[in-house]
Amino acid sequence: MAWVHFLNKDQLSVKWDDKDDAALIEINDGGISPNYVTIRLNEHEIDELIDALQRVKQSIV
Numbered sequence: 841m842a843w844v845h846f847l848n849k850d851q852l853s854v855k856w857d858d859k860d861d862a863a864l865i866e867i868n869d870g871g872i873s874p875n876y877v878t879i880r881l882n883e884h885e886i887d888e889l890i891d892a893l894q895r896v897k898q899s900i901v
């Protein structure tokens with residue numbers, strides 16, 4: 841499995857798993873010993889997430 845990194849912040853990373861054709865969104869709580877949550881998304885779920893985030897952004901602006 842090879843991961844392609846697209847975003848790497850302190851508490852958020854976005855990667856592409858080229859073996860499973862899935863996006864990985866990894867979030868941690870930022871503590872001294874951080875707890876991680878990894879969300880695996882297929883192409884359809886990525887589209888739904890992008891749509892939801894765009895609607896949130898429009899609500900903010």
